[in-house]
Amino acid sequence: MAEEPVIPSSFNASDVYDPIGETEKRCEKLDIPAPLAAFFRKTELHRNFQQIIQDQSLLEKVAANYVIVKKILSFLPWQDKIMCKNVCSMWRSAVNTLQKEQIGPADFAISLRLCHIKNGLQLVQSDVFYTEPLMVLVFGNMGGFGVTYKCETLLTCPCDPPCEKSHHLIDLVDNVVVAPKKCMLAVKVCDISYKPLKPSKTNHLTVGRKLCRISGFIVGMYIPVIPNVNFQIINIKCIRDIKTVFMKTIDKLAETDYIKGALVFVNGSFILHSVDDIVFLNYLKEVQPNVPYALGGCIVEDTVSDRDDMNIMIEGVNTGKDLVTENIVSIGLFSVPKSFIDAPPENGCNFDMFSLILESSDWSKAKIQSAINEFAKKVPHFEHSVVIKMSCVGRDNKHDYEQELFRAAFPNTRLAGCYGNGELGINHPERLKPESFTSVKRHRADPGPAFGIMYSYSTIFVYIGWGNIVTPAQST
Template sequence: MSIDIPDCTKLPLSEHIEAYNKRNKVTREHVDSIQCNQDLVEKVIYNYLIVKRILKNLYWQDLMVCKHVCKTWHAAIKSLALECRGPREFGIIFKPGRSEFIKSGNLNVRPLLVLTFICVKYKEIMIRECKSIVPKTCQPSCGEYHCFLDIVDKFTNAPKDCMITVICKKSEDRFIPLPVEDVPYNSYFVSGLYIPIIPQVRCRRIIIRPEHPFHCLSITSSIDRIVAKNEIFKGVIVFASNDMFGNALNSTVSEHLKEVQPNVPFAIGGCVTECTIKHSDVKIKNNTNALNNIMSIIAFTVPKNKENESNFDMFSLILDSKMKTKDNIEHITIF
């Protein structure tokens, strides 16, 4: 079983990000120089407050490069990381003539986890022409079509591999960002949660695929390997397909966690999913089949010592169905 992703062109990493990732030099030809007052330029680029205000608007991938410019820039970027407290929400919405990637805050800190949600009924309209995407994904526009999942990956995840996509069976079951001015909450075709890195916290992903012959054994052995690394579970989220929802496999996860570490906050992901996708498994071009994972387990852990015992906590919250309205949910803080 597989999920079909419409055929389109894979988005490459930005030239400077790919060069940095491979430790190569970027050679640009025919670049026009801009004549500026050198004294004024130096006063700006070495002014900590000005630099910080400019850099906070960049994505974390750009800051990964910028931190090597000088001590002032490095200090400003380090300060921005310390100021980032809590997750960011994002989504892709349709507007006349364009598709826009919007976010609730700056994505200027490396992600710990990117959770993306789409509805299975939208998968056939998940591509848009490059020139209609805002912000620009290619400079200049390539004229090709790109997949929404790839757009989210470029802005939030790449070149890391920490993105999980949850394909929901019903549109009302997916994660919806908090209201944005002039953006109805039901206009999001893709939405998600961006969790920045947290000191000492690790995000472990256990992916179960249909071809795994012994599902229960795969899960328990993966949990045991995490415990063997002297890590404490701080919370576990499980996204299961319809076939696995309520299956003995779910019980295996919760029961084994109780055996290795009692009182672990544990939650089913909040909806019955069609499947989950690890983005690095998606073949955007020439092969439109994305692997269908029947279960994805996301475990947050910290080192097993008293100093880190209370630096991160998760809570499980269950709402009665009559409470599941936007007005009741929008004031709840997850982390």
Template structure:
């Protein structure tokens, strides 16, 4: 990737251009010439399904024997094999065909459970400027899509014809936000995409992945966006909460969490605190303890950091497009955004073994041997799963430790993709707790300027790993 950011310009006169002027101003050798960014629409057949409306399309019927048609429609094995190759958006339509297809789709949803990491590869070739690269196909319906983007990537746009896959069935004459394009192919029409804006990103796919060549440990200069696609896992639910005003905490957090806790157990909490909310002490984030009050005897993972901004609501995408056209920037009103994973209190069976764990590398873990030791000990306290993913939320002040931490975590969890970002303050707990956990008043050497953990949840100069796994347990080593 080039270190030079594309020269993006905008003027109010752009809004008065007609289609002919847009076409003249949109040449292949200058993908960023005075763009008008347009919000992407759902494909006609997906929109018709979502709105429960009739869609009449012109098509030419293929001439097939009735025997072949009967086999395709009614043979479960053949149907399942064919449908296994479709994207999840197509599968939701196939469920409506007949009971055989419905059963096949449901069976596949319980088999195609692997997470998918992805990234937007910019300036790919002379024919395409931006290519969505992914470690696998988006086969299963998403539970949540986490996208991490830096400031220069947030307002990135490109001509429709220079994005792969093309956002429009027939490439249009307008520019599109690359984040809007990512949303269309990963999560639309579901509203389950969470975007986290941070200038420093981490992305460490597994070595066998086609995306491994794009691995990064701490990127700031180039426009970049990376993400993690987590499919729907039976019995597991994801809940997102946006807090826009501390005066509405009762309705936005306490009431919502209390209602969830009536029949569900919290397994993991991810917290993003934006720069608009000053986090000086544990008192500023004390509301998180309410979850512990609701399930005092059931531990859970928690991790978070202070970042620039979040986009957790569908309406924010519209604001993003408007911001790009107006002044090529966008900020939401979010103060704190939380993502929470839960499981039923009384599951009929725990077939998918979903669980989450968190590890805190505080400023006393500064030397490389101590980092490696802490990660190795953590890997011995948690099981390794058939499917897994990890979030790395770290302080930018850990300097050259970022890649070492990722290498150590990869060695301990060789089949786990790592995605995340770096911020200016971290939140976390050790789950499971360390056997010989030193007290906060320990004389362990810490990084200069760090006062140590504040009541075990707020840190600085630290790294938080959140490890989630599901499916078969491949190993379950004792502590």
């Protein structure tokens, strides 16, 4: 007998997307696929289909065989697994086991180059999104972030049958990859970087510095749910939110968790208004002074992380205005339970984050290679990993060979990132610097707490790894 549907703990009723606007709207927020919507809303779904007559006894044997069921379910995307999880206890057990086994990352991209537009726009995935996402990070350049396309030109078409309206490509990503969860952080930037693995289906969409300037791209990184790893997004919309939202969230989190890393994306107008305000990020160190963490960030154009943000963009399309969200800072926080660090459970999973700053003085290829190689020796190499690269546009032709050098040191690590006009980060582990080392600081030369975070003409790498450790860190 089928069991009652069990909604995952990360799902809220408000997470189910409802369409907005009237028929005259040129762009509309996508609703989640009909089967998922019916499942989570617990409503009946009427579909026209032709029944295929099969050997009922054979079907029962297959459906009751754990090994066969697990193998079949292993090929399904995570949204389908959620529904299969509620068929019976055996299927639920198979899905739960697969969620612990299928924890590899994936990357994806949409290219707006002319050759792809002729054949229809398609979200190209390096792999199936097998397991419920922990975090999806999306970068869209100016030519790709705010564009909309008719439903019928998108592959696979998000509506069945295709509607007559246009859809934001960012909304399409959210619909295909994340919905019905809320764990996507989309970042609007001037330019992006993207380097998939060579055998990957997305490798042909690698984005170099020159190509990014003349083409529209949306790229993203998909990290599945990892046992004992938590992720949340903090959006700061005004200065007073720093205390009422950010610090209160950190205080609450610090009661049970250690912060392992933070990805920070700052609206340029916020920094220009008052550069000193960015020092609030040092609060992370105040709440856990003896536990190191990774931090990387960049000054960007805008961020989108929830339905309200998307609705603002859609309103802009329909009113002919380039509207932006109210986010002045968006922070993605990774944490693990303190109990997991103190006494890792048997069903846990290795997880850690590290960050490297290539400062303005790391200008020659030799210095860059030395810094990356030193970093590669100091950190463990994990079975599964991604790296987020945030770099200053002013580093000129260094971008491509920085990526190549990092790929050489971490050959199995997917890379995605962006370019901006100011970077945030810390070195974890700390870098060894000669006594004569000097660096150009951002905005002013006198010492201050901001300069432990903010840099210019720099590149920040944030390495995120989990699973088995392939190569341990070398002791220093």
